[in-house]
Amino acid sequence: MDHAELTALLTPEGLRLVDELGVIVSPADVTGAVSRLRASGLSPDLVSAAVGQARLRGRARAKFGPFAERMLFTRAGLEQATRLSVAARHAGRFRDTGVTRVADLGCGIGGDALGFAGIGLDVLAVDADEITAAIAAYNLAPFGDAATVTCARAEDVDLSGVDAVWLDPARRTAGHTETTRVGAADWSPSLDWVFDLAGRVPAGVKLGPAFDRTLIPDDVEAQWISVDGSTIELVLWSGTLARDGIRRAALVIRGDAAHELTAGDDTDDAAVRELGEYVHEPDGAVIRARLIGEVARSLEAGMLDPKIAYLTSDAAVTSPFVQSFRVRERLPSDVKALARALKDRGIGTLEIKKRGVDVDPAALRTKLKLRGPESATLILTRVGSTRLTLLADRI
Incomplete structure (x- = not known):
């Protein structure tokens, strides 16, 4: 536009x-x-x-x-906007800590600001792009004086009278349609400026889920968030917005349900064990937060391989933090032999999951020439240097 x-x-x-x-x-x-x-x-x-x-x-x-x-x-603004359901959860944390006025620095089209205003907080929404700020003003207009939109650089905003800030630094090239990612050195505002402000003012900082963990300050709470199986963001919480004793968190949202796993730090992975009756795939937020060991112990499970995020157990239990599968049998990894085995079992509908192996599921599916009335899940992974091909059922 x-x-x-x-x-x-x-x-x-x-x-x-x-x-x-x-x-x-x-x-x-x-x-x-x-x-x-x-x-x-x-x-x-x-x-x-x-x-x-x-x-x-x-x-x-x-x-x-x-x-x-x-x-x-705008096309770019929509792609980068926070889902309203997630924005409402962020806003709830601000409200629950006593915040009444928040500055949304880098508001984009106003997705997070809608969450703040929607639960009764006063919002100062700021974006450096004139067109984006105008669209945010339109989207926030129903909230009247409770939501003010300003076109300015985050670094130039007067924060007097603001209780806390929400920061979403621009991590892509400028524009309203096609944009590309840029390195942290080119973010706007800069990461150093963001972290300096978050050290002085209670803040929530929205980042990509693959953000370099070595750059996370020691005194913040790092919360990875997934929605319906996709890990969408990392939020760093500082000051009074960070919960006591929590430095790592995985918030898993599926539909209308939400579950959270928290810890004071990264947790040690579970020990490696032999393949059991069940295989569990941890949610992406759990993996990013390095809380796999916490989930494994709750399931009485172990790792299939120390470097691959698959768990295995004999207990018929699952968790909101994993997808669980009951193992039917181990099948050959050779494509031709695998195709024959699936044909013999009448499997025409196949979900293919893989970790730790160089396989293109779409290309493999074509080669398997699936036919038949049955359905199953195929799990492709490895233990050490040994390929493992498992036929399983979701539970």
Whole structure:
């Protein structure tokens, strides 16, 4: 989106047109809408902006649910925005520690600020990009004076009267469509500035889940978060926002349910043991938080291999922090022999999971030529240098 499109969009005519278009999903519908609107005499800028918003609102449902139908987006802003359900959990932590006014530095299109304002906190939302700040202002307009949006660099904002800050440093190149990741040295604001502020003011710092652990300050709580099986972010909590005695946490959200595993530090992995009746795959947040050992002990499980995140046990128990599978049998790893074995068992529907082996599941599936009425899970891994191919069932 450029300034001309934004100017055309932020008019009564433009906003009414977006609402009338509803949600557009398919490329064919996009082409049809553009042709129809251009034929009606509307300006190219308005047509491009309105149809673009109709498409983005469709994509935004996964993050914002029904709220997406009254919001505006940029493509990059939507991709980088926090899911509203997760933003609400973050906001709850601020509220529960007595915060009443929070500065959202690097607010993007306003996803986290919506979470803060939605539970009654006053928000100062700041973004250095003029178009992004304008869209955030529109999205936060229903909250009136409780949500103020400013276009400025985070480093230049007056934080007097603010109880705590939420920081989401820009980790990609500037732009509203295609962007690429940049190294920590090129983040805006810089990581040094972010950590210095977090050392002086209670803060939540949103980072990518693969953030270099050696750069995590010793005095913060590091919380990795996964949603429906995807590890989406790392949040570093400082000051009063960090919970006493907790330095590592894995928050696992599936649907409407949430479970959290916490510890004072990384935990030691469980001992290696022989393959048992069950195999367990820890959630990505648990792996990132290095709390695999904590989960293993709760399941009376051990590691299949010291360097691979698969657990095994004989007990018929599971946990919200793992996906569990009952092992049927061990099958040959040779592709032709494996294909014959699956054919003999009538398996036509196969989930393929792998860790520690160089296998392309899509290419393997083609080679297996699956046919039959049965279904199963195939687990591909290794113990030391030995390949392990397991036929299993989800539990």
